[in-house]
Structures are given as structure tokens and as C-alpha cells.
Amino acid sequence: MGLxxxxxxxxxxxxxxxxxxxxxxxxxxSVLEHLMLHPDHATVDDLAAALNRRYAKASRxxxxxxxxxxxxxxxxxxxxxxxxxxxxxxxxxxxxxxxxDVCGAVEDLEWFEIPALQQQPGPxxxxxxxxxxxxxxxxxxxxxxxxxGVCRRCR
Amino acid sequence: MGLxxxxxxxxxxxxxxxxxxxxxxxxxxSVLEHLMLHPDHATVDDLAAALNRRYAKASRxxxxxxxxxxxxxxxxxxxxxxxxxxxxxxxxxxxxxxxxDVCGAVEDLEWFEIPALQQQPGPxxxxxxxxxxxxxxxxxxxxxxxxxGVCRRCR
DNA sequence: TTTTGTGCAAAAGGTTTGCATACGA
DNA sequence: TCGTATGCAAACCTTTTGCACAAAA
Numbered sequence: 001m002g003l004x005x006x007x008x009x010x011x012x013x014x015x016x017x018x019x020x021x022x023x024x025x026x027x028x029x030s031v032l033e034h035l036m037l038h039p040d041h042a043t044v045d046d047l048a049a050a051l052n053r054r055y056a057k058a059s060r061x062x063x064x065x066x067x068x069x070x071x072x073x074x075x076x077x078x079x080x081x082x083x084x085x086x087x088x089x090x091x092x093x094x095x096x097x098x099x100x101d102v103c104g105a106v107e108d109l110e111w112f113e114i115p116a117l118q119q120q121p122g123p124x125x126x127x128x129x130x131x132x133x134x135x136x137x138x139x140x141x142x143x144x145x146x147x148x149g150v151c152r153r154c155r
Numbered sequence: 156m157g158l159x160x161x162x163x164x165x166x167x168x169x170x171x172x173x174x175x176x177x178x179x180x181x182x183x184x185s186v187l188e189h190l191m192l193h194p195d196h197a198t199v200d201d202l203a204a205a206l207n208r209r210y211a212k213a214s215r216x217x218x219x220x221x222x223x224x225x226x227x228x229x230x231x232x233x234x235x236x237x238x239x240x241x242x243x244x245x246x247x248x249x250x251x252x253x254x255x256d257v258c259g260a261v262e263d264l265e266w267f268e269i270p271a272l273q274q275q276p277g278p279x280x281x282x283x284x285x286x287x288x289x290x291x292x293x294x295x296x297x298x299x300x301x302x303x304g305v306c307r308r309c310r
Numbered sequence: 311t312t313t314t315g316t317g318c319a320a321a322a323g324g325t326t327t328g329c330a331t332a333c334g335a
Numbered sequence: 336t337c338g339t340a341t342g343c344a345a346a347c348c349t350t351t352t353g354c355a356c357a358a359a360a
Contacts, residue, residue, distance in 0.1 A: 023334065025340060039286035044324080059342045064325065066340090080238035083349080085324060091285050098293055108287040116267040117302065130246050131194035132263040138253055139304045145269065147290065147298040155294065178359065180315060199349080214317045219350065221315090238324080240349060 009036070020073035030056040031066045035076060035090035041106040043085040081106065081146075096144060100151035109147060117143055164191070175228035185211040186221045187245065190231060196242035196261040236261065236301075251299060255306035264302060272298055 013032055017024045030051050035042065042050070044063050051058045058066070067088055070076035077089045081099060087106060096109040117140055168187055172179045185206050190197065197205070199218050206213045213221070222243055225231035232244045236254060242261060251264040272295055 023339075025334070027341075057342095060324095061326085061343075062341050069340095080235075083235035083238060083241055083324095086238055091287070093285060095285075095287055096290075098288065098290075101296060108285070109290050110287045112269075112271040112290065114267075114269050114271075114300065116269075117300075130248060130250075130263070132246065132250055132265045133253065135251075135253075135264050135267065135302065137307070138302065139310065140302055141256060141304040143300055143302040145272075145298055145300050147272065147293065147295055149294045149296045152292070178314070180359070182316075212317095215349095216318075216351085217316050224315090 009033070016075055020075060022069055022073045022075070026056040027051065027058040027062050028066045028069065030054065030058070031063065032070060032075060032090065035088055039089070039091065039108065041079060041087035041089055043087055045085065047088070079106065096147065098147045098149065098151070100154055101148050102150055102154035105151055105153075107151065109145075112145075114143065114145070164188070171230055175230060177224055177228045177230070181211040182206065182213040182217050183221045183224065185209065185213070186218065187225060187230060190243055190245035194244070194246065194263065196234060196244055198240040198242055200240065202243070234261065251302065253302045253304065253306070255309055256303050257305055257309035260306055260308075262306065264300075267300075269298065269300070 010033075013029060013036065014024065016032065017028070022028065031047055034047060034050050038050075044060060044067065047067075048058060048060050048063045051063070067076060067078070071078050071088075074092060075090070077092050078086050079089060079097060080086045089108065091108055094111045096111065098107045098109050099105070100107075116135060165188075168184060168191065169179065171187065172183070177183065186202055189202060189205050193205075199215060199222065202222075203213060203215050203218045206218070222231060222233070226233050226243075229247060230245070232247050233241050234244060234252065235241045244263065246263055249266045251266065253262045253264050254260070255262075271290060
């Protein structure tokens, strides 16, 4: 990565902090930088290890604090899968997720709409025999899709 | 609930154990019975408390063991949300989930297909500028939708 | 009678919290 | 300088594990 690209990246990271009013520290800068450079949904442990390999030392507690601040500011998205350690993503635009059944890797999927969820809400709350509800009866604020399969590296 | 309904329910629970070759114990019977009667996605704590309120005493460890056996046998489905305690569901038919943003309640949604995921898989793995992938490039085995909003009790 | 489930307690992750110190603005 | 982020350790919550005992088939 060239110096020009690197410095423009630094600018955009600084700009993100300034825009959201989050105070800049070496640890916070490095966490956001790492998430922007590596779209592999790092865990807290991944981030702590990556930071301590470079110049900005950070304790686990600081990584947690930092991530909470970044999520709060809308700069990072949190994603927890099957009760395991939370994963973090600098892509905060709407998107879905793909999870590899073999290696557990998580990848972002481009956003797509679900026609069944675009319908006008209805006043009724019909229930099936299995206790399920029709999606028509809800006030929907958001939704996300988790797709599972085998990633190309595991094929 | 009348005696006839109750005895036919007991029959169907026993039949489920027999069909899947899972050994019947009072604890296991009560866990499956509770999940069948209450479609509210109980946690391990909920189940342990509910069982100890009735006749079949069960330690937390036994509830965990029991749930693993039932999930393994395909009689129960596990659902974990946001890294909190796992929830369990006797509805093992394909369905989606609704989560209330206010009270956190989880409800089953009837199954619906996602047209974007029915497409033929393609050989390419296009990437967007944000590092996202097109869903066309994947070998999809399954998917689930998590819908969020406000449930009718919280409106 | 043999196999396997149960219960207790201890341990193992992952995350949160309290507090003294250090640092950014 | 003032406010707050950091780092450490302890606490907390959920889940797993080891082992002696009890119960199911």
C-alpha cells in the first residue's frame, strides 16, 4: 500500500472520528483502521492481538470500550453468531451475512430486499397450528438474513 | 386442558422419543413437554425453573445435557440472539424469527422464500467496493431471516 | 446387569465493572 | 487543566467438564 493511499486512509479515519465526535486515541484509531483494512469480522481477541503486534498496545478491556464507543457512534457494526464471541465490521451499510458451515468464516453479502417483508402491515395476528405468526401482522423496523453454506476456500 | 388432550399429548411426546431413539427420563420428558406447551423460546434458566416448580427436578447441567440430546435428535431447535443465553424451540419446521426491539420477546414467523436466494449459483465471486460479495457466488445450504420491530404487546 | 443419564462442583470462555493512573483536547 | 480513556484485576454470566451415584432398558 503506497504512502498516498495510506495517508488518504488516515484522513478518512480521522474524519470519521471528527464527524461523530469520538475522541481519538491510538487504540481507537488502530481498532477502526484494522476493521477497515480487514473485512473478516475480527473478534475482540483478534483485535487485541493485532494491535499488540503493532505499535498501539491495548488491553482487552480497552478493546471492549473502544468497540462500544465505535458501535455507539455508528462507525462499526456488531454481529454475534450462535452465542460465540462477538465479531465486528467496519461496513455499516445495510448488508446480509454468509457463514461457512465448514470453517466458520463470516463474509458480507450485498444487500437485497425480501418481497415478503415489503407488504403493508395488516391489523390481524393470524397464528398457524404451530404457533407461528404471519409476517403481515408486524410493525417491521429492520431485518437481516443469515445465509449458510460452504465458502469457496472450503470447496 | 382436558385429560384426553393431555394423554394424547403425552403419547405424542413418547412417540417422538421412541422414533428418535432418545432414552426417556422424567427430566427429558418434562423439557420437551414444556417446550411444546410454551412456544416462547425458553432459556435454560427458564426451563430449569419451570421443571423444579413441577415434579421433575433437574439441575442446570441436566437441562443442558437434555437440550443437546433433543437438538441432536432433531426434536428441538436452538436459537441464540446477540450473544445472550440460548433459547429453545420445539418447532423444528423451517421458520423465521421475529424479535421485539422493546421487550426482547422472540416469536416464530411462518416460512417464506427469498427470491434472491433461489437463483442458480454462478462461478464468479464478484466483490463490491465495500468488500461485499454477491449472493450468486455461493453454494447455499440454508438461510434464516431475523426480523426486528415492536410486538403487539409493546405497541 | 449394563449402559447411560443425573447432579454437584469446579473450570472455562466471553464480557462487564471498579478504580487508580495516564493522556487527549 | 479537565474530562475521560486506559489498564489491571476481580466479578459476572453462560456453558462445559469430571466424577460419583442413580436410574433406564
